[in-house]
Amino acid sequence: MQLAEARYGFALGVATEVVRATGHHVRRDRTMRIDSVLLHRVWGLPIFVALMWVVFNLVFTLGEPPMQWIESGLGWLAAHLQAVWPDTIAPLLKSLLVDGVIGGVGAVISFLPNILLLFLAIAFLEDTGYMARVAFLMDRIMHKMGLHGKSFIPMLIGLGCTVPAIMATRTLEHKRDRFTTILVSPFVSCGARMTIYALLIPAFFAPRWRGWVLWGIYMTGIVAAIGIARLLRGTLFRGETAPFVMELPPYRLPTWRSVGIHMWDRAWMYLQKAGTIILAISVLLWALGTFPRRVDYSRDYAAAMAQAATPEAAADLAAQQQAETLEYTIIGRLGKVLEPVIRPLGFDWRVGTALVGAFAAKEVFVAQMGIVFSLGEAGGNPDDLRATLRQNYTPLQGLAMMLFCLLSAPCMATIAVTRRETDSWGWALGMLFGMTMVAWICTFVVYRLGLLLGIGVL
Known part of the structure; x- marks a missing residue:
């Protein structure tokens, strides 16, 4: 034993004298020092949560000015079209452009700065090597839920889009891990949901709370995914958890070129989606919200508005007429059919039509909210839409909308890729109805508890 210690001591002395640290060793030492902080057993997870809070605050703080510029431009365009286009010349085409295209697609495009900032932050964290360490950091929590840190990687990808997140589960070796991750990945809020938050959070919450609300929504999605994973592993996918082995890359300083390419790809995909799928659906929803056209009303609104004592009274009468017009259309009738189901959640038929459209x-x-309120009360400016939402709904209802959109069934593309990856319509439809049920129950509890406590009702 003493001889072995002497030999190792001699070898260590020789190595110390003759071995010089190269740049590679220096980088490795630097990486280890950083990891001693970011991967700390106690402080590692709070640092990650705090970092996400900073990201979401910056998304709103830095994204607000360019978003306002886009909204102002859209508002000017809608107002200009309204002013120069006579109502007697092709009124339906005018309504399609102002209410359907500008009110629908324009409302989505206005949130492009927020989307870009979110993807900028994600790209930066990925290129530095930190996101890989988040998977390692979450392994302890995921292991208790029946999964391992490798399952958290598709969830991180899901911050951008759920479709590639589900496809990324192919790297998981065991079927039970893969299927569990597929079924819970849609609970992680994707970039498409960010447009909903960017509309509703500024509409109902003061600037100092917006970052907190957005952070809370994203954290709620992650917690829901982990909780549902634990439920699935304890029921449908029982079995031992596979060991987690992962090679952590060294820390690197991202290049502006790589981050810029990542942002451009995401922005181009977003604009393509807005210019194709969302445009087509917006036109369809506009048609459903325009036809059939109502001729007979419950009262003579023209005479009543002419006799109105104040401009405010005339505006109220005009809003009532528009509401009757919308209720008579196909989309209005569909919303009325859905209203008994969603009324306990604090939603009316107009929100119901938007939720149906969100499935696409x-x-x-x-x-859809832009189209409904453009046809009804608001103009083409998304800022006007927020003001109209504040007049019609409470902050508690706004929070309920975001919670339901977070937890409810994902888009059709996600359902389709789930069917392909699981090779079964059963799992895809189970995801569809299961998530909708979870969303309804959670939203009902939050909304009713808020009413009981009197929180956010004014």
């Missing part, structure tokens, strides 16, 4: 693509929720 989450951004359509914003487009």
Whole structure:
């Protein structure tokens, strides 16, 4: 034993004298020092949560000015079209452009700065090597839920889009881990849902609370995914948890070129989606919200508005007429059918129509709200839409909308890729109805508890 210690001591002395640290060793030492802080058993997770809070605050703080510029431009365009286009010339085409295209697609495009900032932050964290360490950091929590840190990687990808997140589960070796991760990944808030939050959070919450609310929504999605994973692993996918082995890359300083390419790809995908899928759905929803056209009303609104004592009274009468017009259309009738189901959640038929549209693509929720209120009360400016939402709903209802959109069934593309990856319509439809049920129950509890406590009702 003493001889072995002497030999090792001699070898260590020789190595110390003759071995010089190269740049590679220096980088490795630097990485280890950083990891001693960021991967700390106690402080590692709070640092990650705090970092996400900073990201979401910056998304709103830095994204607000360019978003206002886009909204102002859209408002000017809508007002200009309204002013120069006579009502007697092709009124339906005018309504399609102002209410359907500008009110629908324009409302989605206005949130592009927020989307870009979110993807900028994600790209930066990925390129530095930190996101890989988040998976390692979450392994302890995920292990208690029946999964391992490798399952958290698709969830992180889901911050951008759920479709590639589900496809990324192919790296998981065991079927039970893979299927569990597929079924819970949609609970992580994707970039498409960000458009909903960017509309509703400024509409109902003061600037100092917006970052907190957005952070809370994203954290709620992650917690829901982990909780549902634990439930699935304890029921449908029982079995031992596979060990987690992962090679952590060294820390690197991202280049502006790589981050810029990542942002451009995401922005181009977002604009393509807005210019194709969302445009087509917006036109369809506009048609459903325009036809059939109502001729007979419950009262003579023209005479009543002519006799109105104040401009405010005339505006109220005009809003009532528009509400009757919308209720008579196909989309209004569909909303009325859904209203008994969603009324306990604090939603009316107009929100119901937006939720139906959101099943095609989450951004359509914003487009449909823009169309409904453009046809009804608001103009083409998304800022006007927020003001109208504040007049019609409470902050508690706004929070309920975001919670339901977070937890409810994902878009059609996600359902389709789930069917392909699981090779079964059963799992895809189970995801569809299961998430909708979870969303309804959670939203009901939050909304009713808020009413009981009197929180956010004014």
